[in-house]
Amino acid sequence: MNRFSLALSRGIARVTEAALGPYQTAVIRIGLSATWLLFLLRELPHRHELYGPDGPWSWNLAEQLIGTNGAFTALMWSDGRVWFELVYAVAILAGALLLLGWRTRTMSVLFMAGVLSLQNRSVFVGDGGDNVLHLMSVYLVFTRCAQVWSLDARRASRARAAHARGERVTDRTGPALWCVLGFVLAAVTLAGRMEGEKLIPALLWTVWVAQALWWLAGRRAKSAEPRIMLDVVANVVHNGALLVIMAEACLIYATAGWYKVQGSRWQDGTAVYYPLHLEYFSPWPALADLLSASGTLVMLVTYGTVLVQVAFPFTLFNRRVKNVLLAVMITEHAVIAVVLGLPFFSLAMIAADAVFLPTAFLRRLGGRAARARDRLLRRHRRTPVTGQHAEEDPEATHVGFGT
């Protein structure tokens, strides 16, 4: 009993005192937003056909379907073309800013709104990759995913340095952004456009109110306690969401694996041959023929796929085995991206997998990225102003990149 209560209190201390997995949450933030951003840019020429008011899945058809399921989509607030273009543009912008980690909590909310708006508007054009993005965009809102590798982290460290020098830094952008979004939220709610399922509107309002509380608690001079409490609660929420993200990734693999076990083609070792030869999934027929030239090889890949998918959740109990399987799965997805012509699905899956990457590896990766960036910047800046670079606080530029 004593040991149990000790373990419990240690567990509570762990989930309250820190937002765990700063690198892992940052990498999924970057991975998912990059996937979505690249997808939106790739579909830019096809955006009207996929999501526009006059596309095959017209605004009226979508309205009838959404009337039955109440899914959240800002695109149903108006059937105008201008509104559509605006939503698409905001979705791109939110994806880019979330990638950079600028005002991350707010951008994660806008990112989610963008993903849900477009996907729920046209549910019949998506695939597994869209499904991953859909779920993860909701989960990401609950995380503190900008602790490292973000503009927010850099801003915070600069502000901390200024604070240490005894300067006062006043943030005007945050409150302004909060006011604008609050106004939009209120207008939309009052106009009665938030009918349907209450979950997402409630989430939007909750985040908005929470940000106000956070700001107020920070300004309160009398006591630090409200702020500490909010910080602890934010850690708890983050850690809960992180657990959900990890469990979701496991569920994806477990489901995919266990259902395959039952299939005759996965049993007789020929399953992998078939998708490679479907009209819709064979961008490189010669390559597909080459890969499936040997029956033994196809069987090994078929069995290997099922084995890895079924086994993955259990390997989380052993770091080394988990890392090996992770590498195998990421490689397989990279191959699928090209061979089956599913780049965005694969990117989304790799981004979700990245939540299991070891911290040491991610820090090395971050260090390398930072060095590459610095080299690049130096090359660019050599000719114009040389003094400007030296002025910058080297600590600040390196923040979060594993220094």
Place this chain on the structure above:
Amino acid sequence: MDAYDQGERGHPRAPGPSAPDPSAPGPSAPGPHVAPRTGIAALSLRYQVGVALALAVVAAAVCVHLGMTFLHVAPPNTVTKEHGQAVDDWIYPEFEQNWKLFAPNPLQQDISIQARAEVRDGEGATVTTGWYDLSAEDGRAIDGNLLPSHTQQNELRRAWDFLVATHDSENRPVGLRGSLSESYLRRIVVLRLGRDDAVRAATGGGGAVERVQVRSRTSNVPPPGWSREKVSTTPSYRELPWWPVPRAEAEGGVR
């Protein structure tokens, strides 16, 4: 600020504080700089109760959500027979998911969607176009393509799946979704035939699409060369009735 330092102490790898809240004044927060003890220990009982409450709510929400998601992706079972409605209420519409990727068996047939149109030409005569293999067009667009578009890979393919799922064996629509799927497929077909310039090809000049017809051609993927399996290579067809096309749609209403 103080709170962040607590977090870092608990997690030495975190090099920087999190600043997820845009409205947060962050480190600029005015106020006395007292150094409290770690995390919840620094809080008075009142606030500790608040934290405990939050902890309980989050723990419950996580457990329920994961449980519901598990039941949603699991095969029908004793629990879902009893509480399926509760699971659906929790999951739909935003947490719906399907991970039966190529499972239990991968698709082993190419399903080609083909379409033709009935066109009224300038003189009022009716001409029927030949069949256009729209899936083959998709396939060609995907060939050698590193970044296939959803318009090429998913749109038509999934529209057909949607139609099949919402129609009975006599090709009659079932419910609202059935009629929605017909409108959707019809609009795709009109758009595609428009791009293929089917009217001009049929009449040699102007004209308008009055009706369209869709059929599917299903053929087995030939088994691998190293297998001794034999499957029929004769395709089978499923032909839908002619659908009238509203004038606005025929005149470029679908974009």
